[in-house]
Amino acid sequence: MRLTLDAFARPIGAFRATLAATADEVRNYLATRQSSWEGKVARIGAQLGPLASGRIDVERFATLVEDHPEASPAALETLGGALAALGDLAGRSERLCVVELPAGGSLYEAVGGALGEIGRAFSAARLVSDVRAGRGKPGVGRTAAEALPFSRWTRAERRLAPPLVVRVQGADLRAAGLAEFLDGRQRLALVVEGECPPAPLARLITPGIFVLQSADGAGLDRLLAWDGPGIAALVPDSAARFAHDPGRGAAVWDRLAIESLPERVGRRAIGGFSAAQQMEELELLRSLSARPAGGEGRASAPGPAVAAAEATPADPADKLAAWLLSRVDLSDAG
Structure with a gap:
């Protein structure tokens, strides 16, 4: 933590x-x-x-x-x-x-x-x-x-x-539902305690969201540098370690870098996630990172989500107070 x-x-x-x-x-x-x-x-x-x-x-x-x-x-x-x-x-x-x-x-x-x-x-x-x-x-x-x-x-x-930092037990790590909060420049960091599914964040990988699973915090600086939403999980050594960086290209295999994957998945459920569900998430990671045949020579350029994020610079910290009081845009307020 x-x-x-x-x-x-x-x-x-x-x-x-x-x-x-x-x-x-x-x-x-x-x-x-x-x-x-x-x-x-x-x-x-x-x-x-x-x-x-x-x-x-x-x-x-x-x-x-x-x-x-x-x-x-x-x-x-x-x-x-x-x-x-x-x-x-x-x-x-x-x-x-x-x-x-x-x-x-x-x-x-x-x-x-x-x-x-x-x-x-x-x-x-x-x-x-x-x-x-x-x-x-x-x-x-x-x-x-x-x-x-x-x-x-x-x-x-x-x-x-x-950003929001959450300490969570591995058995309670149901991360897919957090997609609702990954918008704008909201960053979430999950500090996982105990055994968890091997790839709990895999289903959150989309073109404009930075997704990180790390055992030692490596990559958190890149999450903070990304001018868009993102989520990180500090997971035990038994889980997969990867980073999906939207700034690395338009193709998902360019954006996704897998450091390590567990060799096998246990037979028992973790927090209600069956062994089959855990394997599905690992296979999702593998399939997303696989470069298709003939794709080696394609030029990679930032996709629409990346371009949109880069087009809107972050507000300087020393101007935020003035923004709060005099520049509140309520045109899309719920």
Whole structure:
């Protein structure tokens, strides 16, 4: 686990710094709006005069005059909720990006839940954006900074999220269902404990996804360098070791490099995967890596998925806070 967290320290740290910087911006914005509201109440109180004292609730009366809706009590409450969420997430440090799956647990549900919690940062940013733009009525329709499922993240949010590190028992390693989360620039790392099927990630190999099985962490740097989604599993020595790198070419046999395959598969099931299913995944790896006859001379160029990923540069870490607050693209929000 520590090896993987150290490898991912930079992107995890960058996301935490983004949360902290965004929280500072929201805090300053909230202070300005709070000052505006207090000034408005004082101004209206003066306009009502001494006869209103004790007879009229000046603060409540002030809410009826929506000349600055972003400074209303509801807006201030929404901003305060967003600030609290950002501060909470930033305070968790690397723990925000770590999942400890108990034996027998659902890998899919654990990863989905952890990403939803990370999504609270995007939920907070959306609320702040709504308040600043005067969209809707703050505090109405949804809870401030609630968990935001990955399925509702925008394209930009899927490129911004930090990697997730999951400790999982080999018998619970049902990785195929994680394909739903491999989009944008989301990276997942599975630290496998105990015996597991020999090629649990084989079914996730597609043209634009970096897929790595390693026994010692070799290749994690290449996963981080890939400007697209990816998944890695640190597996026991008994499992296959390979890397599928989308940047190496258009043909799958160019992209897939197999370091080693187990000589045989045991006869017993592992975590519900029969020996036949385990063998199927190994055969899938072999077939994908086999270069067809006459294919040696073909030029390899990046495929459409690779070109699309390369066309969209990563956002610099020092601009992410500003992006969260003023450049949130909700055109494809769920």
